[in-house]
Amino acid sequence: MKGGYTYSLRGWHLSLALVSLLLVITVLWVWQANPIAITLRSAQEWYNIPSSELPVEAPNNALGSTKLTKSEEISLNPSSGNETKVQLDFVGASPVHSVTAESPEMQYSQGIRPSSKRKVCNYAKGRWVADSRRPLYSGFSCKQWLSSMWACRMTQRPDFSFEGYRWQPENCDMPQFERSAFLRKMQDKTIAFIGDSLGRQQFQSLMCMATGGEESPEVENVGWKYGLVKRRGAIRPDGWAYRFPKTNTTILYYWSASLCDLVPLNITNPLTNVAMHLDQPPAFMRKFLHDFDILILNTGHHWNRGKLNANRWVMYVDGKPNEDKKRAEIGNAKNFTIYSVAKWVNSQLVSHPRLKVFFRTLSPRHFFNGDWNTGGSCDNTVPLSQGSEVVQDGSSDPTVEGALKGTKIKILDITAISQLRDEAHMSRYNIRGVQNSSDCLHWCLPGVPDTWNELLVSQI
Numbered sequence: 001m002k003g004g005y006t007y008s009l010r011g012w013h014l015s016l017a018l019v020s021l022l023l024v025i026t027v028l029w030v031w032q033a034n035p036i037a038i039t040l041r042s043a044q045e046w047y048n049i050p051s052s053e054l055p056v057e058a059p060n061n062a063l064g065s066t067k068l069t070k071s072e073e074i075s076l077n078p079s080s081g082n083e084t085k086v087q088l089d090f091v092g093a094s095p096v097h098s099v100t101a102e103s104p105e106m107q108y109s110q111g112i113r114p115s116s117k118r119k120v121c122n123y124a125k126g127r128w129v130a131d132s133r134r135p136l137y138s139g140f141s142c143k144q145w146l147s148s149m150w151a152c153r154m155t156q157r158p159d160f161s162f163e164g165y166r167w168q169p170e171n172c173d174m175p176q177f178e179r180s181a182f183l184r185k186m187q188d189k190t191i192a193f194i195g196d197s198l199g200r201q202q203f204q205s206l207m208c209m210a211t212g213g214e215e216s217p218e219v220e221n222v223g224w225k226y227g228l229v230k231r232r233g234a235i236r237p238d239g240w241a242y243r244f245p246k247t248n249t250t251i252l253y254y255w256s257a258s259l260c261d262l263v264p265l266n267i268t269n270p271l272t273n274v275a276m277h278l279d280q281p282p283a284f285m286r287k288f289l290h291d292f293d294i295l296i297l298n299t300g301h302h303w304n305r306g307k308l309n310a311n312r313w314v315m316y317v318d319g320k321p322n323e324d325k326k327r328a329e330i331g332n333a334k335n336f337t338i339y340s341v342a343k344w345v346n347s348q349l350v351s352h353p354r355l356k357v358f359f360r361t362l363s364p365r366h367f368f369n370g371d372w373n374t375g376g377s378c379d380n381t382v383p384l385s386q387g388s389e390v391v392q393d394g395s396s397d398p399t400v401e402g403a404l405k406g407t408k409i410k411i412l413d414i415t416a417i418s419q420l421r422d423e424a425h426m427s428r429y430n431i432r433g434v435q436n437s438s439d440c441l442h443w444c445l446p447g448v449p450d451t452w453n454e455l456l457v458s459q460i
């Protein structure tokens with residue numbers, strides 16, 4: 001009885017397979033006869049179906065309306081009757097001057113590119129939507145992990161509409177962040193952030209997300225395991241490490257603003273120059289790489305002459321002071337270092353099979369009417385006043401994107417996404433009051449770095 005049932009089921013499968021084969025052959029034959037008709041037809045379907053599935057534009061906050069970008073108007077208009085659609089890169093239409101001030105290579109014109117026809121999942125493509133379930137934690141209560149300098153709720157800032165948005169990727173599944181599920185998934189794992197203060201913001205954000213922003217006396221400080229202790233005379237340790245005992249999950253951060261090895265030239269002299277080995281990864285990373293399951297790298301904003309001089313960092317390559325004038329140019333040195341560190345980490349993946357590495361792209365700055373030291377500010381409080389959508393396929397950080405090509409390192413592409421959020425920086429507010437000068441580089445927490453973590457967690 002059972003055997004007979006299986007047999008007839010098999011026969012049914014067989015005829016189904018035959019019918020499918022016939023169908024495929026017919027389609028192929030028709031396509032050969034008239035390729036254009038089918039390609040255009042399917043392109044049309046491709047575009048109209050996903051756009052109707054997109055969440056309806058969230059109700060705008062009282063402050064203003066969210067403008068549609070040009071390409072959004074195109075893709076949301078099914079009656080245009082023009083199937084040869086192109087997508088205009090958002091960056092081309094947005095104020096990029098603040099990004100270009102940081103890194104000249106960001107200026108690469110993105111131009112008009114024909115859109116890809118496949119529905120590939122690209123987390124960096126999508127839109128910001130209002131979500132009443134945001135923020136994921138309270139800026140008042142997450143005192144244990146959040147530096148007071150970034151807790152905008154602790155300042156005199158009056159507007160908090162920036163806390164109420166979630167990123168919706170266009171073609172990717174992105175489940176709602178849920179901290180117990182996250183910790184269970186990260187059972188016995190170590191997540192390490194290595195990078196500059198923006199990396200530290202992402203670390204603090206993840207600590208708040210993982211604890212729900214509640215007091216968490218059970219979370220253990222395990223900085224000592226990684227030599228992350230405050231040294232005599234130092235303002236703070238080089239990093240922090242915390243362990244969630246229930247799931248044995250460790251989350252750590254190590255400060256390495258340049259992502260290359262820094263070696264004081266004379267350890268007995270506190271005013272010594274520091275060799276900045278552009279082609280060497282930080283010693284901390286070499287030493288503890290075997291301990292990490294997830295590693296998130298970033299660099300960017302320390303690559304300017306002022307910061308190098310102030311830190312007495314002197315470029316070294318191949319163990320010797322760099323004499324290549326071309327390489328000494330900041331943009332080139334940064335590019336060289338990012339390529340070097342990516343190449344090194346990639347070469348380590350074979351011998352570290354459980355390690356997953358992400359390189360986070362540049363966090364955009366939004367100084368308007370000046371730079372950070374010449375009165376630049378970011379006073380806009382209207383969310384998404386330049387549009388809510390990213391439609392480009394490539395990254396707005398060509399350096400990181402290029403360095404990861406051909407490697408197994410994943411890109412955590414947050415540049416264009418964050419570029420739309422000029423209202424979410426610290427701006428004039430800090431714990432001391434309302435300032436004359438603005439911080440349009442760091443973000444309020446809770447805020448945009450929470451989204452970076454949601455994108456990270458979805459891709460782990």
Ligand SMILES: *[C@@H]1O[C@H](CO)[C@@H](O)[C@H](O)[C@H]1NC(C)=O
Pocket residue numbers: 081082083084
């Ligand atoms: C589609 O748009 C292009 C560019 O604007 C135009 O040249 C072409 O004639 C249009 N095709 C149709 C079918 O409207």
Ligand SMILES: *[C@@H]1O[C@H](CO)[C@@H](O)[C@H](O)[C@H]1NC(C)=O
Pocket residue numbers: 188189190248
């Ligand atoms: C915690 O996880 C690490 C791997 O990250 C493992 O080596 C260690 O044995 C675990 N400790 C406990 C108490 O389970």
Ligand SMILES: *[C@@H]1O[C@H](CO)[C@@H](O)[C@H](O)[C@H]1NC(C)=O
Pocket residue numbers: 266267268269
């Ligand atoms: C290192 O610095 C100390 C203190 O300034 C100085 O006495 C010493 O000569 C320096 N050593 C070298 C090798 O330059």
Ligand SMILES: *[C@@H]1O[C@H](CO)[C@@H](O)[C@H](O)[C@H]1NC(C)=O
Pocket residue numbers: 105332335336339
């Ligand atoms: C960055 O460095 C890589 C590798 O050396 C090189 O191929 C690329 O052209 C450089 N890019 C820029 C913008 O200098």
Ligand SMILES: *[C@@H]1O[C@H](CO)[C@@H](O)[C@H](O)[C@H]1NC(C)=O
Pocket residue numbers: 375436
């Ligand atoms: C604020 O900045 C302006 C010009 O940038 C300057 O003239 C003024 O003295 C500053 N005020 C304070 C309190 O620092």
